[in-house]
Amino acid sequence: MDEVMPEKKPIGILDSGVGGLSVLRHIQALMPNENLIYFADQANIPYGPRPPAEIRRFSEEITRFLLRKGSKVIVVACNTASGAALEHLRSAFPDMSFVGMEPAVKPGVYQSRQGKIGILATAGTFGSRRYANLMARYAWGVVAFEDPCLGLVEQIEAGKLSTQETDRILRDALAPMLNAGVDTLVLGCTHYPFVLPSIRRLAGPGVNVIDPAPAVALQVQRVLRQQHYLTEETALRDVHGYTTGDARNLEMSVEQLLSQFFPISAIEWDG
Amino acid sequence: MDEVMPEKKPIGILDSGVGGLSVLRHIQALMPNENLIYFADQANIPYGPRPPAEIRRFSEEITRFLLRKGSKVIVVACNTASGAALEHLRSAFPDMSFVGMEPAVKPGVYQSRQGKIGILATAGTFGSRRYANLMARYAWGVVAFEDPCLGLVEQIEAGKLSTQETDRILRDALAPMLNAGVDTLVLGCTHYPFVLPSIRRLAGPGVNVIDPAPAVALQVQRVLRQQHYLTEETALRDVHGYTTGDARNLEMSVEQLLSQFFPISAIEWDG
Numbered sequence: 001m002d003e004v005m006p007e008k009k010p011i012g013i014l015d016s017g018v019g020g021l022s023v024l025r026h027i028q029a030l031m032p033n034e035n036l037i038y039f040a041d042q043a044n045i046p047y048g049p050r051p052p053a054e055i056r057r058f059s060e061e062i063t064r065f066l067l068r069k070g071s072k073v074i075v076v077a078c079n080t081a082s083g084a085a086l087e088h089l090r091s092a093f094p095d096m097s098f099v100g101m102e103p104a105v106k107p108g109v110y111q112s113r114q115g116k117i118g119i120l121a122t123a124g125t126f127g128s129r130r131y132a133n134l135m136a137r138y139a140w141g142v143v144a145f146e147d148p149c150l151g152l153v154e155q156i157e158a159g160k161l162s163t164q165e166t167d168r169i170l171r172d173a174l175a176p177m178l179n180a181g182v183d184t185l186v187l188g189c190t191h192y193p194f195v196l197p198s199i200r201r202l203a204g205p206g207v208n209v210i211d212p213a214p215a216v217a218l219q220v221q222r223v224l225r226q227q228h229y230l231t232e233e234t235a236l237r238d239v240h241g242y243t244t245g246d247a248r249n250l251e252m253s254v255e256q257l258l259s260q261f262f263p264i265s266a267i268e269w270d271g
Numbered sequence: 272m273d274e275v276m277p278e279k280k281p282i283g284i285l286d287s288g289v290g291g292l293s294v295l296r297h298i299q300a301l302m303p304n305e306n307l308i309y310f311a312d313q314a315n316i317p318y319g320p321r322p323p324a325e326i327r328r329f330s331e332e333i334t335r336f337l338l339r340k341g342s343k344v345i346v347v348a349c350n351t352a353s354g355a356a357l358e359h360l361r362s363a364f365p366d367m368s369f370v371g372m373e374p375a376v377k378p379g380v381y382q383s384r385q386g387k388i389g390i391l392a393t394a395g396t397f398g399s400r401r402y403a404n405l406m407a408r409y410a411w412g413v414v415a416f417e418d419p420c421l422g423l424v425e426q427i428e429a430g431k432l433s434t435q436e437t438d439r440i441l442r443d444a445l446a447p448m449l450n451a452g453v454d455t456l457v458l459g460c461t462h463y464p465f466v467l468p469s470i471r472r473l474a475g476p477g478v479n480v481i482d483p484a485p486a487v488a489l490q491v492q493r494v495l496r497q498q499h500y501l502t503e504e505t506a507l508r509d510v511h512g513y514t515t516g517d518a519r520n521l522e523m524s525v526e527q528l529l530s531q532f533f534p535i536s537a538i539e540w541d542g
Contacts, residue, residue, distance in 0.1 A: 025507070028300075029299075029300070029303030029507050032300030032301070038533075043540055061540075065538075214505070214506070234485065235485070238533065238534070239533045240535075241535040242535070242537075243538070244538060245537070246537060250535045251530070251535045254530055254533050254535065255527070255530045256526070258529070259525055259529065261507075262509065262525050263512065264514060265512070265513050266513075266516070267336075267515060269314055269515035
């Protein structure tokens, strides 16, 4: 794809499943004229419990695919893959820019009035060196509560956003944190923003919930601007999605997850 | 809603049905931080064959609803309602800003190399004084072919975007124009962009198709900027939809129509 001008090349976004759509949504809103490719490795989901070496191998393969499709920047829109593979990807593809996820510990610490924050992520993220470094650098002086929300990624992949089981997982995760008085919750998995209404309801109005996706979208924009790779086109661009799983299944997820931001009411009318 | 700061008030968007979603999509992409309200008068669709006085009455009622919801600008995202009611709305609500639709005759004339353009709109639009004025002002020196695409709005409302019947309507509309050598097609109904893939396929690569929605979104932005009504918030905003018809039906249309811009492919993978 060397003959294509950099501005016209797509932004490549990868995740194990549908979680990265919560990041895609903010990238698309901030840069609606950019071509986007979304890659969901649904044949291998969940990444959370997998060994880091395996996640590195998957991420490298997906990166090669996204490069063949001409990606000008790659967004690792999966906290687990960022924790396991981001450094590896940067050394394996030294000419390529990568933007990864990390739990928003720094803003969480900054915003907490009580110095008590809750972090919801996956086991893989909690076990990563990237996370350990992050906590060592920013989390001193605060009490941090962690929960891997076991099963929550699978519930969200299955579209079960507001079932009893999803509520139970969240309640079990949040109860000890809330009892201990956390006033700030950090979402450290890109799947979790899709259950934000339930998280807010269970946590109550006094708790601030931080989704890092808007900050990640801004970082992607900064990277592209620095490289003069932002498009100057003004046409609205489509997204193309790829999945290693079932296409119809991902289509239905996209419809369900992205249309939850467009609630509809019927009204009585005598027009 | 006088206590709400103007920037936080929503942009109100109205249509007889789902067509205005083709405009909403561009408004949302251009101004992702604005609150949006979408009103679909699906109890009264289609507007095309209705007498102008009735459309004025409907539009005035919907405007009152959108004002009660605090709208800071109203987008009449329906060509038929713009043709029948826009002047009336501006005199009935002199303190309010309205942005309406009109067939993109001026850019169509400007872009046509052969001086032959095709205009696809509804019977109501073709019969309006607004359209007559537009043609009188801009269409001299070109040959303009018109077709009301009878039944097309209903097909799109029913989600039948690529059925044989939809293709037949489009083929019947386009055949005489294409035989006569038009090189530019103007979409004069906000429903029609949802069958753009079929229009492009039937018209062939040599014909330029103009959707006015991006220009309308820019006009909304200009109006808000002039009034210092653009939001300074950076949070992504949701949309709220209202319908005089069936809410679940509009929900499904939103999912289908807006997700067609996100095609999904399954890929073989041995990761």
